[in-house]
Amino acid sequence: MIAGLPFAFGAPAILFGLLALPVIWWLLRLTPPRPQAEPFAPLAILARVLKPEETPSRSPWWLTALRLLIAALVILALAEPVLNPRDRALSSNGPLALVIDNGWASAPDWDARVEAAQMLINEAEDLDIPVAIVFTANRRHDATPTGFERARDQLRAARPQPLRPERAAAATALIAALGETRPGTIAYISDGVETSDAADALNRLAGLEASAIRIIGASEARALALTGADNGADRLSVTASRLDSGQAENFALTASDSKGREIASGEIRFAVGDAEATGTISAPFEIRNDIARLDVTGVDTAASARLLDDSFRRRRVALISGEAADIAQPLLSPLYYINRALSPYADLIEAGNEEMSASIPKLLAQSPAVIVMSDIGTLPEDVSTSLDEWVERGGTLIRFAGPRLAAAPSDSQLLPVLLRKGERELGGALSWIEPQPLAAYPSTGPFAGLPTPRDIAIRRQVLAEPSADLAARTWASLADGTPLVTASERGSGRIVLFHVTAEASWSNLPISGHFVDMLRRVVQLSRAVSGGGEAGSGILPPWRLLDANAALLPASGDAKPLALTGSSVVRAGPDNPPGLYGGEDGFVALNLFEPGETLAPIAIPEFEVPVTRSAIAGDSAVDFRPWLFSAALIALLADTLIVLVLNGAFRRRGLKPATRASAAAAILLISGLSVALTVAPSTVHAQDAQPGDVDLLESLDRTRLAYVITGDDETDNVSKLGLDSLSRYLFSRTALEPGTAMGVDIETDQLALYPLIYWPMSEDADMPSPAAISRIDAYMKSGGTVLFDTRDRIVDLGGGSSALTLRLQQILASLDIPPLEPVPADHVLTKSFFLLETFPGRYSDGPLWVEAIPDTNNPAERPARTGDGVSSILITGNDMAAAWAVDEQGFPMFSTIPADPWQREYAFRAGVNIVMYMLTGNYKADQVHIPALLERLGQ
Numbered sequence: 001m002i003a004g005l006p007f008a009f010g011a012p013a014i015l016f017g018l019l020a021l022p023v024i025w026w027l028l029r030l031t032p033p034r035p036q037a038e039p040f041a042p043l044a045i046l047a048r049v050l051k052p053e054e055t056p057s058r059s060p061w062w063l064t065a066l067r068l069l070i071a072a073l074v075i076l077a078l079a080e081p082v083l084n085p086r087d088r089a090l091s092s093n094g095p096l097a098l099v100i101d102n103g104w105a106s107a108p109d110w111d112a113r114v115e116a117a118q119m120l121i122n123e124a125e126d127l128d129i130p131v132a133i134v135f136t137a138n139r140r141h142d143a144t145p146t147g148f149e150r151a152r153d154q155l156r157a158a159r160p161q162p163l164r165p166e167r168a169a170a171a172t173a174l175i176a177a178l179g180e181t182r183p184g185t186i187a188y189i190s191d192g193v194e195t196s197d198a199a200d201a202l203n204r205l206a207g208l209e210a211s212a213i214r215i216i217g218a219s220e221a222r223a224l225a226l227t228g229a230d231n232g233a234d235r236l237s238v239t240a241s242r243l244d245s246g247q248a249e250n251f252a253l254t255a256s257d258s259k260g261r262e263i264a265s266g267e268i269r270f271a272v273g274d275a276e277a278t279g280t281i282s283a284p285f286e287i288r289n290d291i292a293r294l295d296v297t298g299v300d301t302a303a304s305a306r307l308l309d310d311s312f313r314r315r316r317v318a319l320i321s322g323e324a325a326d327i328a329q330p331l332l333s334p335l336y337y338i339n340r341a342l343s344p345y346a347d348l349i350e351a352g353n354e355e356m357s358a359s360i361p362k363l364l365a366q367s368p369a370v371i372v373m374s375d376i377g378t379l380p381e382d383v384s385t386s387l388d389e390w391v392e393r394g395g396t397l398i399r400f401a402g403p404r405l406a407a408a409p410s411d412s413q414l415l416p417v418l419l420r421k422g423e424r425e426l427g428g429a430l431s432w433i434e435p436q437p438l439a440a441y442p443s444t445g446p447f448a449g450l451p452t453p454r455d456i457a458i459r460r461q462v463l464a465e466p467s468a469d470l471a472a473r474t475w476a477s478l479a480d481g482t483p484l485v486t487a488s489e490r491g492s493g494r495i496v497l498f499h500v501t502a503e504a505s506w507s508n509l510p511i512s513g514h515f516v517d518m519l520r521r522v523v524q525l526s527r528a529v530s531g532g533g534e535a536g537s538g539i540l541p542p543w544r545l546l547d548a549n550a551a552l553l554p555a556s557g558d559a560k561p562l563a564l565t566g567s568s569v570v571r572a573g574p575d576n577p578p579g580l581y582g583g584e585d586g587f588v589a590l591n592l593f594e595p596g597e598t599l600a601p602i603a604i605p606e607f608e609v610p611v612t613r614s615a616i617a618g619d620s621a622v623d624f625r626p627w628l629f630s631a632a633l634i635a636l637l638a639d640t641l642i643v644l645v646l647n648g649a650f651r652r653r654g655l656k657p658a659t660r661a662s663a664a665a666a667i668l669l670i671s672g673l674s675v676a677l678t679v680a681p682s683t684v685h686a687q688d689a690q691p692g693d694v695d696l697l698e699s700l701d702r703t704r705l706a707y708v709i710t711g712d713d714e715t716d717n718v719s720k721l722g723l724d725s726l727s728r729y730l731f732s733r734t735a736l737e738p739g740t741a742m743g744v745d746i747e748t749d750q751l752a753l754y755p756l757i758y759w760p761m762s763e764d765a766d767m768p769s770p771a772a773i774s775r776i777d778a779y780m781k782s783g784g785t786v787l788f789d790t791r792d793r794i795v796d797l798g799g800g801s802s803a804l805t806l807r808l809q810q811i812l813a814s815l816d817i818p819p820l821e822p823v824p825a826d827h828v829l830t831k832s833f834f835l836l837e838t839f840p841g842r843y844s845d846g847p848l849w850v851e852a853i854p855d856t857n858n859p860a861e862r863p864a865r866t867g868d869g870v871s872s873i874l875i876t877g878n879d880m881a882a883a884w885a886v887d888e889q890g891f892p893m894f895s896t897i898p899a900d901p902w903q904r905e906y907a908f909r910a911g912v913n914i915v916m917y918m919l920t921g922n923y924k925a926d927q928v929h930i931p932a933l934l935e936r937l938g939q
Contacts (some may be wrong), residue, residue: 013418014079020071043339046806063642067115070635075629075743085806090123091211094184095130095145097174099205103137103157103165104302104592105223105243106494107548109825110160112616112655113189116216118826120187121151127182128888134174136165139558139574140899141173145181153901156891160548162302165191167201175204184337187214187615193223193243194600198655206607207416215604216610224251225419227276228595229294231314236281236288238297238306240268241598245275253279257290274599281474289313295550296706302578305550309588315523317346318368320376322358330850334374334402346370356383364390369526369555371395372635374502375402379414387414392491396526400502401462416473416488416495418465435459435507436478445475453514458484460506461499466857475520485518496522536572539563543587545579549635555579555792556897590762639696676822706754708880709743710765719760721893722881726911729884733912734833736919746772751779755918760881761790773814780815780872785918791879793843817873827829828869832916840903841878842894848910849875883907 036834053931072578088098098120100106106113117133124131130145133154138161174739184274206213223243230237236254248271255264268279281288296304321334335350342348349366356376360383363371371387376399379387391397397414399405407421435457441447451792464470464483475496476485487496501507509515521801540562542555559664562570562581572578572592707719708871723741730736744751751757757779788811791805823829823839829850830836839848851871882894883904896903 008558012728014075016375022685023332051062058751063352063639066639066642067656070632070639073628073632075633077625079623081621081628090120090129090187090214091184092127092129093211094182095132095178096120096124097143097178097183097205097208097210098131098133099167099170099174099186099188100133100135100158100178101137101165101189101191102160103191103193104160104162104548105193107160107298107301109616110548114155114158116189116616117155118152119146121155121617124151125328131527132183132388134170134177134179136167136170137161137163138170138899141170143174143177144168145177150901157895157899157901157904159895162546162548163572163574164195164592165193166574167195168197170206171201171370175208177391183210185212185214186210187216189216190602191223192217192602194602198602199605202605206375206605206609210609211578212610212612213607214614217613217615220895223599224296224299224301225593225597225599226294226296226306226591227593228598229306229308231288234282236264236266236283237265238268238279238281238294239595240279241276241507241593242270243275243599243601245270245273248272251279251299253281254297254867255281255283255291256295256297258292258347260293263287268296275600283793293552297856298695300548300549302548302550305546306591307546307552307578307580309587309589314884315346315369316366317342317348317370317372317523318363318366319348319350319372319374320356320363321351333605334400335372336503336514338372338374338502338519341510341516342372342523345520346523346862356380369396370398370523372400372502372588374400375404377404377408384414388490391493391495394492396493396522397495398498398522403505405461414495416486416497417470417483418467420463420465431901435482436482438484439477439479439481441476442474446525447476447518449698450514450517450521453626455505456509456514458500458507458510462837464499478508492523494625538587541583542576542580542585543580543582546592552579552660558897561587564588596928597681633794654757702737703919704739704742704754705759706742706751706755707742708759710762711744712758712764715762718885718893719743719881721886722884723758725884725886726908726915729908730912730915734916736915738915745774751775751784752782754784756785756787756915758787758789758881759794759808760879761788763803763807765807767807767810770814773811779813780817783870783872785870785872785874787874787876787880787914789841789880790875790877791842792877793846793879793884805877815873819852820849820873820875823850824853827853829913829917832913832920834909834913836906836909838906839876839878839913840883840896841876841880841907842882843878843897844900846877848878849873870918878907880911882909884911 003014011709021587075410098117100113100117102110102113122133125148131148131151132143132145133151134141134143135158137157186208188205189204212618222241225242226238226240228239236255240251242249242545250270253266253268254262255266264281264283266279267279270277281291281294283291292308294306294308298826319335319338339348339350342517349363349368351363354362357380364386371390387397391414399415406419437454438458440452442448459476461478461484463484464486470486472650473486473488474483475487477483477541482499484499485496486499486847487494502510504511542559542561544552545559546557547553557578558574559579560575562576564570564614570576571588571594576590578590580589584586594737704767705723706724707716710717719742720741727738727741730738744754744757776786788808790802790808792802792804825837829839829848838844851873879894883892883896884907885893887893892904896907
């Protein structure tokens with residue numbers, strides 16, 4: 001490589017050939033004498049032929065210069081000049097160990113990473129060394145050194161994951177796979193983001209004692225993560241962290257509701273040198289409570305999106321006191337400490353100085369999620385009825401004890417437990433009992449996980465009447481076992497009672513920080529104004545999960561239920577990817593980053609072996625050889641043409657000098673253009689002609705597979721690409737030469753042209769009309785076959801609960817279909833071309849349902865069947881088109897689940913068997929009758 005320039009020669013030794021140019025100059029100066037045109041005169045010609053010697057004349061200087069240029073161009077081309085050359089630093093002393101980060105930060109430039117890894121595999125192929133490839137964010141690792149084609153298959157099947165890389169686990173898998181083998185080169189394609197296990201993983205890789213280490217870094221400018229969101233009193237604050245702090249940047253924020261509609265926006269501003277910043281979204285309280293998701297515009301990663309659940313929404317809390325506030329002594333006010341505890345987390349509204357019969361209806365009209373009542377004893381009957389109805393509808397009523405409540409009747413309808421009349425004094429002059437501390441919180445209550453405070457002392461309380469369910473209703477108790485906080489469910493809401501006052505006269509709980517945590521936990525249990533439910537604690541199934549590009553998709557794959565114990569923070573990982581856990585009635589949002597976390601650049605330690613560092617830039621090298629050879633060839637054609645002109649080749653044909661010059665120029669121009677178009681390097685991709693509407697006659701030219709146009713563009717595109725890929729596989733493996741797949745509108749298109757119609761289920765597709773159902777029914781009864789694919793892994797025809805299975809059941813309810821059964825082990829589908837036991841697609845564990853075969857042991861009862869015994873309906877849930885689909889570069893569009901490299905091959909074989917079964921019928925099943933047929937023919 002030339003110092004300071006991205007330019008290199010692949011064979012620099014050939015440049016010494018330029019030293020021979022003076023010799024070539026001397027040789028090229030000589031040219032044969034110009035031949036002369038002579039009339040036919042045998043004697044004169046013989047006389048000239050018998051001349052003893054001819055002295056060659058010298059060629060013109062410009063012709064000699066042209067020939068020198070040709071020689072120089074050829075020498076330069078043979079020296080392999082390259083602009084932006086790639087570093088070739090692989091060692092041939094052992095296999096290539098390729099470690100690739102495919103976590104959340106790799107999503108924006110994943111194609112460039114694949115290209116960089118592809119070039120490394122190509123270099124390994126040139127050196128004929130095996131490749132061990134491992135991805136740091138995959139759940140399972142297969143780092144066994146393998147051949148080049150299988151390594152390319154692994155690379156094509158890999159996808160970025162919405163997770164942090166687990167580099168230590170990947171290093172462990174690689175070390176175990178290599179065993180005693182020493183790698184020649186360790187190539188690490190890094191995303192540039194530090195993780196807690198990065199240093200350990202790199203040190204362990206260094207312990208493999210490779211001959212060389214190659215580190216390919218990432219473009220760090222767009223690595224950004226949303227780390228927190230706080231719904232404040234008048235605005236929403238969003239915290240973010242970035243990796244590159246070298247320049248000032250502004251990022252736009254978008255807030256969306258649960259239906260994906262943009263309802264607010266904001267901005268995050270990073271100053272020069274800032275790795276963290278806080279942005280704001282200013283919107284009314286009601287709009288902020290509808291926000292379900294935050295996104296950074298232009299940065300589509302699992303970290304740049306933040307999901308919000310019901311716990312994020314800011315509650316509206318109404319405060320009511322049985323005693324008027326003392327402005328001169330605010331610390332003695334019964335609502336002072338409640339206000340201070342909840343104001344950072346809730347929108348507070350207080351009742352006025354009116355009578356309760358007037359103030360409480362006004363508060364209820366503002367739809368509060370929580371009402372806090374401090375020392376209120378007997379309520380008017382109409383107010384009590386209104387509050388009871390409000391609780392039944394989902395409200396949370398929090399009550400605090402006091403002298404008025406202690407003196408009220410114990411059978412109040414707005415208390416969670418029955419109370420003894422009067423209060424209990426602890427530690428007074430007439431009491432033998434000391435003030436009591438708090439006991440440990442029950443592990444199943446809302447206070448689980450909070451530390452038990454030792455500095456809180458309860459001096460006075462109201463007591464609950466003993467009952468069989470008192471323990472179940474107790475959320476917190478004192479060291480002597482008496483309840484401190486009790487609660488009970490009422491309809492969709494709940495009533496919570498603190499058995500002490502809301503100010504410091506009975507205990508020091510209200511003046512402690514623990515009081516804030518307790519109140520916040522109770523308020524978070526309430527239902528937000530928007531009516532969204534909250535999942536609470538327990539085991540929550542995955543509902544919708546984020547992919548690496550921040551798309552929220554239905555849960556699938558290996559995600560496990562989320563266990564909320566309350567005692568520890570659940571972090572996103574391979575078992576629990578970021579997303580929503582629960583269901584439509586209530587869910588919990590799990591995000592990739594927790595509040596307070598920041599991004600940092602990965603620290604690469606010093607290695608004892610040579611280390612090559614480069615950026616991920618793809619294959620940007622430009623090879624000048626085609627251009628130089630093209631220029632040399634054009635110059636050579638020009639030289640030939642000039643020699644012909646100088647020797648009078650055109651004069652013999654009676655052309656004038658001007659005409660000869662024009663002809664020479666035209667020939668030179670045409671030759672140059674043709675060579676340039678033929679040899680000049682360019683990338684041309686053939687585009688398959690695929691008109692939107694193919695006429696009936698054009699559809700008859702060859703067999704075509706068809707798919708139902710659902711109206712869901714993504715589903716239809718996958719169906720199209722999948723069937724086209726299956727058609728090419730059929731062309732390469734069988735005698736069938738199918739055409740491109742056709743999309744059919746079952747409402748209007750002719751269906752009889754296609755032997756097989758693939759029908760994927762889609763939630764966004766409209767239900768077919770009765771006329772369309774009738775056309776499908778007629779198609780199936782006339783010998784056609786429909787392959788229904790629910791794409792939800794397992795089809796439960798008896799009453800599946802997934803939306804896709806329910807859609808299939810609605811369609812089948814209008815069709816006259818025969819009895820169905822999973823494909824038997826001896827069915828002709830298992831041997832129509834390949835010998836198969838299962839029929840996998842993207843998923844592998846779902847059965848393939850076919851028409852039930854009648855009892856073959858009793859031919860008299862065997863009904864006549866159309867279509868040569870071919871089942872008119874096939875049903876699967878394995879998402880077969882997704883397994884077949886490849887993109888324009890020939891890479892699979894979807895990974896198989898589980899990630900088995902052979903599963904895609906078996907999916908193609910299953911597709912071949914299905915098509916062969918459609919076209920050839922059950923002839924292979926009838927082979928068992930050949931002896932009987934031959935016997936009859938012999939008779």
